[in-house]
Amino acid sequence: VRVIRSALIGALSLAVSIASFGCGTATQISRIIVAGDSRQLRERPEGAALGSPTRPPILFVALDGVDRDLLYDLLRKGELPHFAELLGGRSATGAFAHAHFDDTLLATLPSSTMAAWPTVLTGKTPAEHGMTGNEYFIREKLRFAAPVPVTFKDSAPTLGIFTSDEYANRLLEVPTVYQRMRERDPDISIWVAMHQIYTGADALLVADRTAFARAFEETLKDAMGSLAGEEKRSRAVYETLDSEVIGVVLDASDHGEVVPDVLTVYLCGTDLYGHIATEGPDEARRSYLKEVVDPQLGKLVDALREHGELERRWVVVTADHGHTQVVEDERHALSTTQKDDPPQVLVQAGFRVRPFQLDVPRDADFQAVLAYQGAMAFVYVADRSTCMEVGKPCNWERAPRYREDVLAAAEAFRSASDEGLGTPGMKGTLDLVLVREPRPFAEDDLPFQVYVGPEEIVPVGPYLAAHPHPDYVAVDERLGDLAVGKHGERAGDVLLIAHNGDRATPDERYYFAAPYQSWHGSPSRKDSEVPFIVANAREPAASIAARVRMVLGATPRQQKVTDMLLSLRFGEDWAEPARIDP
Numbered sequence: 195v196r197v198i199r200s201a202l203i204g205a206l207s208l209a210v211s212i213a214s215f216g217c218g219t220a221t222q223i224s225r226i227i228v229a230g231d232s233r234q235l236r237e238r239p240e241g242a243a244l245g246s247p248t249r250p251p252i253l254f255v256a257l258d259g260v261d262r263d264l265l266y267d268l269l270r271k272g273e274l275p276h277f278a279e280l281l282g283g284r285s286a287t288g289a290f291a292h293a294h295f296d297d298t299l300l301a302t303l304p305s306s307t308m309a310a311w312p313t314v315l316t317g318k319t320p321a322e323h324g325m326t327g328n329e330y331f332i333r334e335k336l337r338f339a340a341p342v343p344v345t346f347k348d349s350a351p352t353l354g355i356f357t358s359d360e361y362a363n364r365l366l367e368v369p370t371v372y373q374r375m376r377e378r379d380p381d382i383s384i385w386v387a388m389h390q391i392y393t394g395a396d397a398l399l400v401a402d403r404t405a406f407a408r409a410f411e412e413t414l415k416d417a418m419g420s421l422a423g424e425e426k427r428s429r430a431v432y433e434t435l436d437s438e439v440i441g442v443v444l445d446a447s448d449h450g451e452v453v454p455d456v457l458t459v460y461l462c463g464t465d466l467y468g469h470i471a472t473e474g475p476d477e478a479r480r481s482y483l484k485e486v487v488d489p490q491l492g493k494l495v496d497a498l499r500e501h502g503e504l505e506r507r508w509v510v511v512t513a514d515h516g517h518t519q520v521v522e523d524e525r526h527a528l529s530t531t532q533k534d535d536p537p538q539v540l541v542q543a544g545f546r547v548r549p550f551q552l553d554v555p556r557d558a559d560f561q562a563v564l565a566y567q568g569a570m571a572f573v574y575v576a577d578r579s580t581c582m583e584v585g586k587p588c589n590w591e592r593a594p595r596y597r598e599d600v601l602a603a604a605e606a607f608r609s610a611s612d613e614g615l616g617t618p619g620m621k622g623t624l625d626l627v628l629v630r631e632p633r634p635f636a637e638d639d640l641p642f643q644v645y646v647g648p649e650e651i652v653p654v655g656p657y658l659a660a661h662p663h664p665d666y667v668a669v670d671e672r673l674g675d676l677a678v679g680k681h682g683e684r685a686g687d688v689l690l691i692a693h694n695g696d697r698a699t700p701d702e703r704y705y706f707a708a709p710y711q712s713w714h715g716s717p718s719r720k721d722s723e724v725p726f727i728v729a730n731a732r733e734p735a736a737s738i739a740a741r742v743r744m745v746l747g748a749t750p751r752q753q754k755v756t757d758m759l760l761s762l763r764f765g766e767d768w769a770e771p772a773r774i775d776p
């Protein structure tokens with residue numbers, strides 16, 4: 195019996211609602227979770243099933259900023275013993291008899307948090323689901339979206355992800371995997387712990403918001419690139435956050451009536467600490483996974499086992515992106531505040547640049563917008579014929595002109611990087627400047643091409659064939675996922691890729707952000723190869739491997755994780771079209 199007959203949540207309150215069924219009227223009582231900051235997202239009528247236990251349950255472990263090699267190495271060496279238990283155990287010889295470790299899954303581009311998780315949890319590409327990065331411009335709405343701001347310091351939108359603002363959920367243009375599951379299985383119970391995307395779940399479990407705010411704010415740099423203070427570089431704030439996330443899950447499952455059919459647990463401390471740790475991202479994340487994440491997962495293993503909830507549960511583990519060490523100084527950080535930073539390239543080319551803040555007045559006068567993604571940056575330009583005079587707002591609903599606006603901006607960045615005239619700090623910083631002919635925002639967008647010079651624009655595939663980048667992987671295909679489709683214009687009219695993932699040492703790498711110890715976002719293997727582990731204590735690894743390979747197929751990219759979750763839950767006929775309006 196999946197119902198845990200322990201006491202109801204201590205802080206559980208009862209709300210009464212009236213619903214009509216057929217010819218009669220029944221009084222329905224729904225329970226509202228009010229423990230901590232957790233929120234019940236939908237009501238389950240009294241008397242309705244508390245879950246849907248006939249189909250296999252799933253635990254989805256979402257890790258932030260953990261690349262494949264790092265996690266697999268630690269697991270295979272036996273350095274994450276509790277994590278290994280979650281995966282059905284590791285034998286004395288180091289083998290995982292009940293887990294498949296996939297070696298093919300690639301992050302979406304840019305390899306960053308807010309492009310990745312919506313892709314993982316909708317099964318759609320960024321050009322389809324509309325969330326193209328940590329921050330981006332929505333030209334038809336004249337709105338800068340910044341679930342994780344990079345060009346300015348403002349924690350409000352990130353904190354708003356977990357409040358009733360549902361800041362990230364509301365940016366999605368397509369249904370989530372949770373909505374798709376519920377459509378097929380209305381009684382399914384789904385809890386999400388601290389993850390950004392949760393539309394369609396029953397409950398959002400929120401760790402103490404002050405712990406989250408502290409961890410997040412202490413990672414943010416101010417405009418001058420300084421942290422609150424060097425003493426703040428301890429990993430304690432991240433440890434507190436991740437242990438609170440596990441804590442709120444244990445509280446809810448201890449005192450609740452059921453362990454949900456689908457439980458998503460998101461741990462982001464590894465990424466946040468990786469960005470600032472002075473010992474470098476690899477050493478920092480290794481010790482963090484061993485000393486913080488593993489013991490916390492141990493508590494989760496114990497709780498699930500106690501409830502008899504581990505045996506038949508599928509466990510799926512993945513991450514959003516990897517990490518690449520950089521040098522923490524103004525020379526390598528392509529920021530917004532220095533006189534030869536990227537905004538100045540646009541200013542010197544005659545563009546009026548949008549200020550770096552979340553909101554500006556509706557009639558604000560700007561002709562170009564920059565959005566930073568670590569190793570990449572998006573540049574949006576207006577049709578400047580609509581706003582020649584200073585003070586006149588541009589008509590952003592119109593697509594820019596290709597030659598006069600798009601290529602003008604591309605040429606400014608190409609010459610800044612090739613020659614460094616006017617902005618000497620930009621010299622040698624850019625690997626690729628990408629452009630495409632603009633389309634009206636409502637139409638599907640064209641693929642990016644490489645801007646080599648005013649008379650030379652080359653498709654990405656042939657360009658990379660002629661200029662091999664051995665550290666990059668599936669660039670053309672993943673740029674297509676990002677930029678070709680209904681919302682593809684949200685990846686910019688010009689896309690800049692800094693020398694970063696193509697370079698062997700930190701001193702040769704540049705990144706669009708304030709100075710940090712580490713960043714990501716590149717098409718490199720290091721940033722893009724993510725772990726993907728599927729485990730079930732009742733299944734042999736070989737049969738799990740066959741299932742995974744069938745779902746991932748020839749294009750093992752992040753959007754396939756949704757397909758995997760649906761197939762584990764619904765079996766062979768999982769691939770039914772979703773018919774939900776977002």
Ligand SMILES: [Zn+2]
Pocket residue numbers: 259307465466469714
């Ligand atoms: Zn990060």
